[in-house]
Amino acid sequence: MTTPTVSRGTGVTARKETPTPSGATAPAAQGAVKPVSRREFLYYIWGASMAVLLAQGTGLIIWFALPRFREGEYGGLFTIDAATLPAAGDAPQRNPAGRFWLTNTPDGLMALSMVCTHLGCLFAWVDANGRFECPCHGSKFERNGQYIEGPAPRNLDRFAVTANTPGGPVTSAEGEPVNVAGATSVVVNTGRKIKGDTHA
Ligand code: FES
Known part of the structure; x- marks a missing residue:
């Protein structure tokens, strides 16, 4: 001290x-480090x-x-300019990167999975018959993905679609047809696939 x-x-x-x-x-004593x-x-x-x-x-x-998929990559979102959408009565439009068909049905626009619900073949739109036909075992589907005939057990699977309209986005979360009148663009969410209904 x-x-x-x-x-x-x-x-x-x-x-x-x-x-x-x-x-x-x-x-x-003050400078000592206490153990x-x-x-x-x-x-x-x-x-x-x-x-x-x-x-x-x-x-x-x-x-x-964080989103797992980037935009424009299967599993993510695909934004399509409304000016390029198929008009009512036009043949469905194939999107290979997104693995879906954009189809304009009388009830609105739908995005159908490209993969057949039987054994997974890639079906095609046959303009002469106005329907989708699978080359593997002959399953056939309407423009809106409804099963017609063949061994496929259910309708075609579909993706959720959002139409960006002046009044705001309109989403078909269950892949039902969406009205795209006045829309500026459409977004297909390939991360949300909805299974087609099983037919009797
Ligand atoms: S895979 Fe399409 S009918 Fe069999």
């Missing part, structure tokens, strides 16, 4: 180190582990929240 003392006659103040009861001087106890060390390890786990959890949440 430091105690100020005054020299007689000179007025000069001097400082004198005073030993503490333990024999060590105070400045030395980390076993309990504190375990707390630090636990805290660090929690921080790592939290970071990993946050990373996983962000990874799952």
